[in-house]
Amino acid sequence: MKAQVIACLAIVACCNASPEALWKFMLDPSYLQAPTEKIPALAESLGLSTLVTFVQRAGLAEALSGAGPFTVFGPNNAAFAKLPPALVQELLKNNTLLAEVLRYHVLGGAVYSSSLSNELLAATLLPNEKIRINLYDNNQIATASGRLIVAVDQNATNGVIHTLDSVMLPPVGTVTGLVQAMAAFSTLLKAVSVAGLADTLNGAGPFTVFAPTNDAFNKLPAGTLQKLLNDPKALANVLLYHVVSGTVYSAGLTDGESVPTLNKQDVKISISQGGVKVNDANVIMPDVSVTNGAVHVIDTVLIPPSATENKMYFIQTLKSSTRL
Template sequence: MLRCVLAVCAVAAVYGQTDNLVQLATKIGATDLVKVVTQAGLADTLANKGPFTVFAPSNEAFARVPKRIIEELERNKTLLTDLLLYHVTNGKVLSTQLKNGQLAPSLFEKHDLRFNIYNEGKLITAEGSPVALADQQASNGVIHLLNKVIFPIPEGSVVDFVSRDPFVSTLLKAVVAANLVKTLEGGPFTVFAPTNEAFNRLPPGALDKLLANVTALAEVLTYHVVKGTVYAEGLTNGERVATVEGQDLSVRKMGPERVIINNAMVERADISVTNGVIHVINNVLIPPPKK
């Protein structure tokens, strides 16, 4: 059971439980969420039905969403509705009821939310987005304020993602050659996925040699895989993370948006898939020789 050690829990009952979810969201400063909920025609549902648990992006979270995405959401009511439903679950779920790696169905059909608990319970994330203010209880549910807007996960697993994304097609080729497709359908895993350009940076002929040596290739690829789900917020500066290959990766964090794994920069973080999370990196990680 998660202890309520978060600073966010200290103010859990400030507003009491007489306000409905929409009224409470307004009081705690999630006014941009209330605006888009109203635009999507969901305000009446969140005000009068439930109980619901709402993972509510703060105004600052909405401000960080690229303008082109905001414009698309404004044009496409269906897309906006799906996004908002992804932030809501049925029932009243307090932070003390969440477990690391737990999945819960959102109101966006067929898409679950994944929760993680890091730093001895001091950090809770929903799809990698930190909970900034937890357990704000309304008359028809509870709100947890998030630092980031979360987007519905793509359909499928780690392998499905690398099969779809043209920027990691070389990784797919390597996974197939190493006979790791079935393994990466399991999990959950955290995968540091090198781009095609990352593979191109290898010395001349190195990739061909790896593809011809299944054992060596599997060792390199499993050095990119960590058991469990570790989002960028869950990584700490100076940390060492054990890989499936058996040796550790070193983590450097130079700000919330700058994460380095060994000598590789994370270019795209926190890509949720059904069996884990993917971080796209700009270099291939080569395991050191085993003693």
């Protein structure tokens, strides 16, 4: 529709057309034609053939051809191609799991882009699971559970399709739940527990967490982690330097941006062809959705640039050691 309006304005500007001519263009019958396809057929017409194949395989085509209305966040073919091959194979052999993933992409009711707002939580057809909507860059960029919405408001007779550039996966739980569930975060889990932050990161949030893996903690100078574990206040200070208030997926980050943390000090974002960095840490897995925000997995522990001597005595050890 935006393109239609721009075209109309261009006609008026260059041809001195009357308002009557403008509205004749806007009210052209071909433009106002009502949708004729139900959601599966429309998805096929839009080129979302992999989605259609998966919907049929999961036995959901009949349901999505029903009265509805439904709102479908439909991943394009390139989105499915980005999934790890092992995950695709698991989905193809496990129709129950495939159906759960697909239901996570569907809302009951017709929800158009004009109704989307930042941090909106929208209930999906997968019981107890919600999609988190985020808007960035003065509402010019929209994401659903961190996945970029690349086309909106494509009308079917029984609902609407918004196209995504990536597949959404249902969250494991909260930030704390994710850390508890994944073996790669066992050191982070211990640190969060010792620092007394487990309940906080299990709360409503939303939070964005830059989560160091076990390997990231292993890169700290010998003895540093134990010193931190022996000083919960200093440990909490470090961990809060990894936490941002609000949900900031990668679509909302810009190169050179300084992002304030709950430690009250900023981290710097660097974006290049090589990927995304937070200070000196590489983001090795971005945009992990959790029920209370987002997690970006990093390969290096972030060290606050300044701290009081009594709480951060280990900084001197870090400064005298090899750079992380």
